[in-house]
Amino acid sequence: MTEQQTITTPTHVRPDDDQRAPGAAAGRVLRTALWVVLVVALVGNMAASVAGVAWSGHVALGGLTAACVGALAVSHLQARRGARP
Secondary structure, rough: OOOOOOOOOOOOOOOOOHHHOOHHHHHHHHHHHHHHHHHHHHHHHHHHHHHHOOOOHHHHHHHHHHHHHHHHHHHHHHHHHHHOO
C-alpha cells in the first residue's frame, strides 16, 4: 500500500453500541429472550408428546410458541423498516 492510498471504513460495517439508537440494546435482549422461550416451548411440547400429557398442555405450549413466533416476526419487520420500539 502506498502513502497516497487511504483506508476507508466500509459502509456495511455496523456502528458501535454507543452509536446505535437507545432502544437497540433492549430490542436485542427482547429478541434473545423470545428465541429462548420459543426453544423451551418447542422442546417442552415434544417432551409432552413423549410423556403423554393431556391436550391442555399441548395447547398451552403451542400458544406460547405461536406468540413467540408472532413477536419475533413483528420485531424483524420493525428492524427492517428501521423503527425500533
